[in-house]
Amino acid sequence: MTIPARSKHGAKYLLKYLLVLLSIFSIQAHATPIRIASDIWCPYICENQTGYVVELTRRAFEIQGQSVEFQTIPYKRALVELQKNNIDAVLALTPHTITENQLINADVIVGYKSTDFYTLVGSNETFGKITDLNQSQQIAVVSGYSYGVELDAWFNAHTNTYFATGRDPLAMNIIRLVKGRHSVIVGNKNVIEYTTSQLNLSQQLRYAGTMGKQVPLYVGFNQQNKAGSITFTNGINMLKANGEYQKIISKYKVLPDATSDKASHSNLQKFLPIFN
Template sequence: MKCRLIILWAMSFFVNAEQIVVASDIWCPYICTDNSGYVVELTQQAFASVDIEVKFESLPFQRALTLTSQHKLDAVLAVTAEHISTFSLSSNHVPIGQYTNDFYTPVNSNWQYSSLKSLDSKLIATILGYDYGESLNRYLENHNSHVRTSGEAPLKTNLYLATKNRIDLLIGNRYVIDYTAKQYGYSSDIRFAGSENKSTALYVGFSNDDKGHSYASLFAQGIENLKQSGEYQAILDRYQIAF
């Protein structure tokens, strides 16, 4: 009888729990498939601590940004301050990670990043909708040899292009590139070629309406709950993330 009551209570919680719908593209170990990834887990657990259930949807990043700005999604994960401004999103500016611009080439290349000038004449692969910082964004806008990929697994596409020597280099985050390359068996076909050595904070961007403002506030409260309980650091440690 006691077991039955517990099951009924659990069913009642999930039926009646408020649900927030968040989205982003796959960017493991930040955002992975099957509701995993440290940003996904932080978001889920933070909202769970204030009795809100999170439904995560995998979407191309540009589409997730657009739908959130149109109030068709509640939030988009792993955005920068530039995204928040450009798409008029709501945010509490609680950082959930950081991003660096790192450079990778095909394994047979000896090119090394030294400055923006060193990118001249190189065919560069990036991802549509990503923010690479003011300086690099401006450079890429005026760079003719530039491939922008999209879809639900754009980094996989860029890695494939590098392994086939169809691009000179790709730009991304070292955590993500190393993880994804290992996942798809590309690790031995690419090489790390330096970093811009600038860190950009990442946030959760919420729709800019009353509901979004409320969720932003509740998320800040939830993150504080996780920090006080120790679960925040436990999630970071599970994914070997430090920031």
């Protein structure tokens, strides 16, 4: 087709033609959902596509007309699928994980990760430095997570470290601790306390200390989805501007009791018979 671009009418026609093409491309792009995955890490990422990071991420895209598909898969597998371009992003990643896997950082902090230690009530163990671990009988962590260079090295070098895997590895570690399989579990305080409440085991665990500083968490996108990372950042800014960001954050400030999230509570309860 020949377009008489040199005439005024031709220029107007060309502009309309280009706008139609851009509209078509935009519709096609938004028709393809952004594929996002993570394991369960409540209250950040919870069952049934809840959790404040999940809600913020979904709304950041939806407010711009972009649909989202969430998948719940183990953390290590999620990173593999991200590298294969089978998904577009993984939630709540540390800067180290993003750099190590050569991902695109959306540069929006969605939370903070801390390395916290829990024992059974009645224990007098406390943890603030690496040498405090030397007297522990059995330490349980989640496989695939990084706890910092020093702690990772210690865990990998000591045979009394148990690396949990599966769909709900933290829940398994908590139950094993209560059953006497471990003397201490390691994780994020918010996540441990939330999961413990869902298992009705809060009264049996005690906080035993924290090692290192809090680390910011981000959404990591694969190298093929730079546009997705930009859209996410823009969406978060829009949510902050209209007040929706704070409303979502406020919903998750207080840890719910064991009956307030029936889906999550029911999901975690299925692990209990295994250890009876």
